[in-house]
Amino acid sequence: MKTVLSIQSHVAYGYVGNRAAVFPLQRLGIDAVAVNTVQFSNHTGYGAWTGQVFTAEHIAEIVDGIAAREVLPRCDAVLSGYMGDVGLGRVIVDTAARVKAANPQAIYCCDPVMGDVGRGFFVRPGLPDFIKTHAVPAADLLTPNQFELEFLADRPIATLDDALAATAALRARGPRLVLVTSLTRRDAAADRIEMLVDDADGAWLVETPRLALEPPPNGSGDAVAALFLAHYLKGFDPREALEQAAAAIYAIFDVTGRMGTRELQLIAAQDAFVNPPQRFTATRVR
């Protein structure tokens, strides 16, 4: 069994961070060791929330406790998402290095959660620059949405060529693979939403219909990063892992987004992760 150390936010109500990532990991047969960077009542997109960002010392203590149980050498990957603040970010990047020292085969998958096109930046000041200068070079897999890709690669993205130039620029800084979510470009149909995966062997694009989801979903990026990583760890190549992740996230929204209840979302998800009703074929773009 593969093991993922997932270091992300926790919310009591709703599905972002570890609440969006742990269930897909488990459903796909991965042992998810979950460390929560914050405990909030709900995600910050609501505008108001209660709860706390845990201190860097607290997270370091939890990681030390896990290390004392000999868990780090068993980890096949570290998955990080919402970091809370720069101090926490340092502990997370350090933890990824500790896991890789304990298990040289282990990989660090960094979901550089910091904002999106509709909302702009939604994390504390300083974190975007920390992620750009410290987390990106440490990552093996990087999963930005389009907004995050533009910031990390210092360029606007209007076309597929722009996106490929940006992923190449990021790969030159460390990550072996970049997965871009919610790619929206002027040279594609407006009723579609795309994801792009780029590694040394080539680049693949997958598109699904864009569903009218109001308000726009939160946590979809967290779920996609977990889905992609789970399939990648299980030995799927990047193109197959991309197709699996696209089919699963689409099934969840298509079945549940229109109907709306959270319970349905979870129930539908159980089947969608493992046996998505619809397949989407990726196209080679490099």
Ligand SMILES: Nc1ncnc2c1ncn2[C@@H]1O[C@H](COP(=O)(O)OP(=O)(O)O)[C@@H](O)[C@H]1O
């Ligand atoms: N309106 C939508 N219709 C269909 N799929 C969507 C929609 N919004 C998100 N998705 C799927 O979820 C993936 C991740 O969403 P994204 O918005 O990029 O994540 P994040 O939460 O990190 O911003 C997208 O690449 C797409 O496959």
Ligand SMILES: Cc1ncc(COP(=O)(O)O)c(C=O)c1O
């Ligand atoms: C606490 C928390 N974690 C994670 C996220 C990331 O969600 P997404 O997957 O939509 O980027 C958010 C977004 O609002 C959040 O508030």
